[in-house]
Amino acid sequence: MNRYSIAYATLFGLGCLLGGAANAQQEVKQDPWAPSREAKISPVTQSQLNAADKNSTNFLLTNGNYAQTRFHPAKLINRDNVKNLHVAWIFQTDVKESLETSPIIVDGVMYVTTSYSHVYALDAKTGEQLWHYNHKMGPITTYCCGPNNRGVQVLGDMVYLATLDSKLVALNAKTGDVVWKTDIADPELGYSETMAPTVVKDKVLIGTNGGEYGIRGFLRAYDAKTGKLVWNFDTVPENSVGVWAAKDATGRDMHRDIQAEKDQLAKNGDPYKKLGGGVWQNPAVDLATNRIYFVVGNPSPDLDGSLRPGDNLYTDSLVALDLDTGKYVCHFQYIAHDVWDLDAVSPPVLVDVKDKSGKTIPGVIHAGKTGHIYVHDRKDCSLIRFSEAMVPQENMWVLPTKEGARMLPGANGGVEWSPIATDPGQQLAYAINLHQPMTYRVESSPYPNGKLWLGGAFTAIPGEKQSGNITAVNYDTGKIKWQVKTPEPMIGGILATAGGLVFTGEGNGKFAAYNSSNGKELWSFRAGAGVNAPPSSYTVGGKQYIVVGAGGNVQVNFHRGNNIIAFTLD
Amino acid sequence: MLLLGAGPHAALADSIADKVEVCTRCHGQVGKPTDKSIPVIWGQQAGYIYIQLRDFKRGDRKNEIMQRIASGFEKDDMLAIAQYFSQKPWPDLGQPRSPKDVAERALSAEHSVGCTGCHLDHFQGDSTVPRLAGQSHEYLTKTMNDFRTRARGNNPGMTDLMLATPPDDITALAQYLAGL
Numbered sequence: 001m002n003r004y005s006i007a008y009a010t011l012f013g014l015g016c017l018l019g020g021a022a023n024a025q026q027e028v029k030q031d032p033w034a035p036s037r038e039a040k041i042s043p044v045t046q047s048q049l050n051a052a053d054k055n056s057t058n059f060l061l062t063n064g065n066y067a068q069t070r071f072h073p074a075k076l077i078n079r080d081n082v083k084n085l086h087v088a089w090i091f092q093t094d095v096k097e098s099l100e101t102s103p104i105i106v107d108g109v110m111y112v113t114t115s116y117s118h119v120y121a122l123d124a125k126t127g128e129q130l131w132h133y134n135h136k137m138g139p140i141t142t143y144c145c146g147p148n149n150r151g152v153q154v155l156g157d158m159v160y161l162a163t164l165d166s167k168l169v170a171l172n173a174k175t176g177d178v179v180w181k182t183d184i185a186d187p188e189l190g191y192s193e194t195m196a197p198t199v200v201k202d203k204v205l206i207g208t209n210g211g212e213y214g215i216r217g218f219l220r221a222y223d224a225k226t227g228k229l230v231w232n233f234d235t236v237p238e239n240s241v242g243v244w245a246a247k248d249a250t251g252r253d254m255h256r257d258i259q260a261e262k263d264q265l266a267k268n269g270d271p272y273k274k275l276g277g278g279v280w281q282n283p284a285v286d287l288a289t290n291r292i293y294f295v296v297g298n299p300s301p302d303l304d305g306s307l308r309p310g311d312n313l314y315t316d317s318l319v320a321l322d323l324d325t326g327k328y329v330c331h332f333q334y335i336a337h338d339v340w341d342l343d344a345v346s347p348p349v350l351v352d353v354k355d356k357s358g359k360t361i362p363g364v365i366h367a368g369k370t371g372h373i374y375v376h377d378r379k380d381c382s383l384i385r386f387s388e389a390m391v392p393q394e395n396m397w398v399l400p401t402k403e404g405a406r407m408l409p410g411a412n413g414g415v416e417w418s419p420i421a422t423d424p425g426q427q428l429a430y431a432i433n434l435h436q437p438m439t440y441r442v443e444s445s446p447y448p449n450g451k452l453w454l455g456g457a458f459t460a461i462p463g464e465k466q467s468g469n470i471t472a473v474n475y476d477t478g479k480i481k482w483q484v485k486t487p488e489p490m491i492g493g494i495l496a497t498a499g500g501l502v503f504t505g506e507g508n509g510k511f512a513a514y515n516s517s518n519g520k521e522l523w524s525f526r527a528g529a530g531v532n533a534p535p536s537s538y539t540v541g542g543k544q545y546i547v548v549g550a551g552g553n554v555q556v557n558f559h560r561g562n563n564i565i566a567f568t569l570d
Numbered sequence: 571m572l573l574l575g576a577g578p579h580a581a582l583a584d585s586i587a588d589k590v591e592v593c594t595r596c597h598g599q600v601g602k603p604t605d606k607s608i609p610v611i612w613g614q615q616a617g618y619i620y621i622q623l624r625d626f627k628r629g630d631r632k633n634e635i636m637q638r639i640a641s642g643f644e645k646d647d648m649l650a651i652a653q654y655f656s657q658k659p660w661p662d663l664g665q666p667r668s669p670k671d672v673a674e675r676a677l678s679a680e681h682s683v684g685c686t687g688c689h690l691d692h693f694q695g696d697s698t699v700p701r702l703a704g705q706s707h708e709y710l711t712k713t714m715n716d717f718r719t720r721a722r723g724n725n726p727g728m729t730d731l732m733l734a735t736p737p738d739d740i741t742a743l744a745q746y747l748a749g750l
Contacts, residue, residue, distance in 0.1 A: 097691070139649055140617045141697040145687060212727070404734065441734050445726035449630070452688075452727025457734035459682045555687050 039121045039130040041173045042107045043157045046201060050287055056498075056544075059105045059536040062151050062196040063419050064495075066285035067350035070421035071496045072537040076544035078499030081569055082513045082523045088545060088568040089127030093120060094134075096562040098532070099551020102151040102196060102419075102493070103564065105538035109173075112549065112564050113149040113196075117163040120564075121176060124547075125540045127566060131176035138165035142450065143192035144212040146554025150281075150417075151196035155224055160204050162193035168206060168222055182227040184208065189450040190215045198282045198292075201323065203230055205292065207279020211315075211343070214300040214453045217277030219292075219319075221326060231326030235277035235296045235314055240270055242311025245336035249374060250386055254397045256337055261309035271308040274447050276300030277315045280417050281347035284364065286378065290323045293364050293378070295344035302341040302411075303400050304444050304455025311336035316343045318366055318374075318381055330381035334368055339400055340407065340440055341458065342369040345417045346431075351424050354476040355384055365475050367420045367431040369413035370396075373473045387478040390414070390471040391433045400440035400456055410438030411458035412489070412555065419534050421496040423516055427476045430502050430516070434489035434556070437464040470494070470504055472519060482519035491556055493534025495546070503546055505531020507558035511548060511565075529561020543568045586650050592639065593655075601661035606708040613660030617697035619652035622724075631724035665707055667749040668742070676746030679739035683731050693747060707748035714740050 044060060052058070053065035056074035064070045077085060093099075097115035104111045110124040116137060121130040141147070141164045152161050158179060159171040166187050170179040184206065185191035190213020198205040203221040210217065217235035222228065244258050276299045283294035296319055299305075299312040313331070316338045320329040334344055346367045353363030353375050362378040371391040375384045394408040412434045420431045442456040460466070468490035472481040486506050494504040496516055505511040511531045512524035530552035537546050546567045552560035593611070597603050601612030611619060625631040626640035627648075643651070668676065680686060688699050695701035702710070716722035717732040718740070732740065 137697070139620060139652070139697075146690075147696055441730070443726075443730045443733055445729065448724070448726050451725045454727045454730050457683065457730045459734050460684070462678050462682055554690065555684070557681075557684065557686050560691055 038174050039109050041109055041157060044106055044154045046155070049155065049200065057539045058107065059103065059538050061153060062102045062104070062198065062282050063347055063349075066200065066287060068282065068284045068347050068419065069349055069351065069424065070419055070494065070534070071423055071498070073498045074537055074539050074544045075498040076539070077497065077501065077546065077569055079501065079515055079522060082499070082501060084569055085513065085523050085546070085567045086570075088566040091120070091122055091127040091129070091564040093118065093562045093564065094132070096560050097551065098146045098148050098554040098560065099549035099562070100148045100150045100194070100492070100533050100553075101549050102534045103536040103547045103549070104152055104154060105536060106154055108540045110547065111152050111154065111159055113151050113161065114551070114562070115147040115149060117149050117161065119152055119159065119161055119171065119176065121173070122564070124538060124545070124566070127564070133161075133171055133176040135163050135169070137163070138187060140187045141165050141192060142187050142190045142213060143194065143209060148194045148554070150194055153197050153199045155199040158224065160197045160199055160224070162195060162197055162206050164192050164194065166191045166193050166208070168197070168204060168227060170224070170227060180227040182222060184220070185215075189213070195279070195281055198285065199224055200285050203323070205283055207294065209278045209280060211276035211278040211297045211300055212302060212452055212454060213450055214274040214447050215276060215278065216273055217279060217296060219279050219283065219294060219321070219326075233321055233326045233328070235279060235319070236272045236275040237313055238270065238272050240272040240275055240310055240313045241265065242313045242333065242336060245311055245333065248336075248397065249332070249334045249383055250372065252396055254335065254337065255399050261337070264306065265309040270310070274300060275308055275312055275315065280345045281419065284348050284350045285323065286350055286362070291320050291329055292323050293318065293320045293348045293350065295319070295346070295348055295366055297345055298338055298341045298343035301453040301455030303339050303440060303442050303458070305337050305339045306444055307446070307455075308337075312338070318344065318348060318364065318376060320381055332376060332381040332383055334370070334374065339442070340397070341411045342409065342414070344368060346415045347419050349420060349422055349429070350378065351422055351475070353384065363475070365422075365429055367415035367429070369409065369415060371409050371414035371433060373420075373429050373431060373475060375475050375478070385478045387473045387475070388480050390431060390469065390473070390480065390483070391435045400442040402442065404439035404441040404459065406437065406439050406461065408435075408437055410434070410436035410460065411440070412436055412491070416491050418491055419493045421494045421502060423496045426517065427474050428472045428481055428516065429475050430470065430472050430494050430496060432490035432492065432494055432504055433469050433471060434466070434491060435468060436466045436489055437461045468506070470502070470514065470519065472516070484514065484519045484521070489556055491553055492532035495535040495537060497537055503535045503548070505533070505535070505548060505550070507532060507553065507556060509550065509559065511550070525567070527561070527563060527565060529563060530558030532558055586654050589647060589651060590654055598661070601658055602663060603706060606706055607712060608706070609709045609713070610661060610663070610705055611655045612658035614656060614701055615695045615697055615699065616652040616656035618695065618700040619655055620648050621698050623648040623651065625724040631722060660701070660704060663704060663706060663748075665704070665748040668746045672742045672745050675739060675742040679735055679743055683735060693750060702747045703750035705747060707744055710744040710747055711741070714744060
């Protein structure tokens with residue numbers, strides 16, 4: 001038993017709930033109580049992945065399919081019968097800590113992950129454990145916002161995982177044994193991994209965290225068979241200065257002192273080496289054009305712009321690359337020279353959209369921490385429109401001060417890393433939002449060698465009420481179609497289904513189904529721990545299931561748990 | 571004298587025992603520091619102990635005694651020492667639970683900054699983020715104020731957060747955390 005669980009046990013007199021998994025130093029791939037079984041797996045082919053959007057049996061990619069629509073085509077569970085939805089099984093992991101996993105389901109086998117980079121393979125029908133990979137964590141991890149992991153992806157008979165200590169690991173899907181392992185970057189310099197990889201055409205695509213530590217961000221492709229680096233794209237180019245944009249994507253003045261920045265640039269040069277620019281979430285893959293689209297996070301240090309003159313390209317941007325070479329195609333920056341950490345984290349989604357003239361074209365949409373959904377032309381990344389704000393905005397863009405300046409939204413958003421869902425038939429995007437009034441403070445200090453480098457602080461204002469909402473936005477008009485208010489800020493994710501439903505959870509443990517056309521609540525369940533993970537859907541034995549993690553959340557401090565809960569109809 | 575049969579493992583274990591012998595003088599025989607201004611390192615997170623030794627050696631964290639001690643260590647020593655202390659049980663310093671009004675003030679400050687976003691549930695820490703629960707009251711007060719004045723300059727992020735926290739809240743936090 002490790003120290004972590006001893007502490008819990010002495011504090012609360014609990015028994016062995018934690019099972020000592022979190023910090024355990026030896027590598028075990030199986031739970032001592034449940035001897036490992038070989039998973040009967042069917043290898044996943046590239047053509048299956050390409051057609052994942054039409055596959056109602058499986059959930060093959062983190063956000064459902066390469067376009068990342070989070071729209072699942074199964075409709076056995078629908079508006080008429082969802083009221084009868086009930087628990088099929090609950091699987092308890094060994095780690096009672098923040099749960100952000102997107103369950104992947106391949107022909108009756110489910111793969112889930114937990115905090116500290118554990119992986120479990122489960123029987124998707126019964127919840128029975130098939131194997132457990134307990135990653136032997138290196139001595140140094142440096143991460144922001146919790147020891148989270150958001151999931152795996154499967155290609156062939158391999159399961160791909162990126163770990164908190166910044167390694168990329170390929171596991172045998174049958175047994176959970178390690179096939180290969182690669183170091184991505186040095187955790188002592190602030191690099192860590194919490195995202196799920198995207199695997200496509202024998203490449204494993206992975207970004208990095210570290211925008212709070214003065215890293216230089218990247219998106220990389222590794223060879224799926226060998227773990228060798230195929231290409232690297234630095235999210236911060238050597239010339240990160242840009243066009244000295246005075247206004248944000250919505251046309252609001254950002255109050256930059258551009259002359260002071262130019263003087264700083266002349267004095268100290270381009271700050272690209274420590275400028276941050278993490279990639280927190282999966283890229284979308286456009287199979288037709290062989291391009292990928294992803295968003296890049298905040299510049300380092302978060303709140304102090306004085307050390308980093310220029311637009312700080314490509315932080316706070318949508319970026320498109322060529323899939324084969326990793327070469328730049330186009331970008332669009334939402335906030336140049338961000339000093340609020342209102343960056344871009346929620347994964348972009350590829351859908352057909354109406355352009356300004358009303359013509360239907362391939363589009364890409366992204367939900368920002370600002371609370372807007374941005375709609376782009378996929379051809380050149382240009383902005384077509386942005387939605388009405390989904391959360392209150394006040395005092396934008398007041399500059400952070402030493403005493404603290406109040407501005408809405410707070411630094412978590414709007415929409416955090418939570419993926420959105422879309423229903424292309426209704427031209428609707430569904431997003432979950434936070435409302436947390438905050439003050440923004442600035443403090444200047446030089447680069448601290450891989451240590452926390454915030455350049456100030458954003459603090460929630462005591463006494464000011466926080467809340468959340470679920471919002472459906474018509475991306476062809478930018479108008480809000482419906483909105484459901486929730487008592488607490490929302491973080492996790494959302495799923496839409498062909499049954500005319502959306503599913504999402506809250507920090508207070510509520511998990512609910514809503515009519516996707518009008519937001520009417522049709523069913524709900526109390527999980528006992530925060531439901532702050534994106535749901536998935538699949539079909540096995542002729543029944544459709546909805547599955548979601550209930551483990552709470554570190555960042556917003558929602559009640560922790562260790563449950564993977566699957567629901568079905570009789 | 572060379573003992574036959576004592577493999578390289580035993581030799582390494584010996585050298586660790588030698589190296590940590592000096593620490594007990596201040597950090598305690600059984601983990602209870604000999605003075606209230608000295609932090610608990612028994613049961614502290616390994617990554618954190620390593621980083622502190624590294625920072626003392628580099629001079630990024632200033633403390634005459636600790637800088638002198640750490641200057642003799644190489645990275646591998648530091649990692650081994652960190653591992654050694656992290657596996658010891660955290661000592662009970664017998665500090666009282668804070669009264670309700672202090673706890674409420676501390677929790678409101680916690681909520682405002684989101685301390686547990688990094689120090690994790692119940693302030694247990696992980697890897698390079700330290701455990702705070704049950705740490706010495708005097709030491710917590712001192713080090714939080716040292717962050718505030720930059721006397722402790724090895725983590726500007728913590729300095730920023732302490733500057734955003736009013737002094738009265740820091741007092742409450744120190745008492746609350748010590749009593750956990």
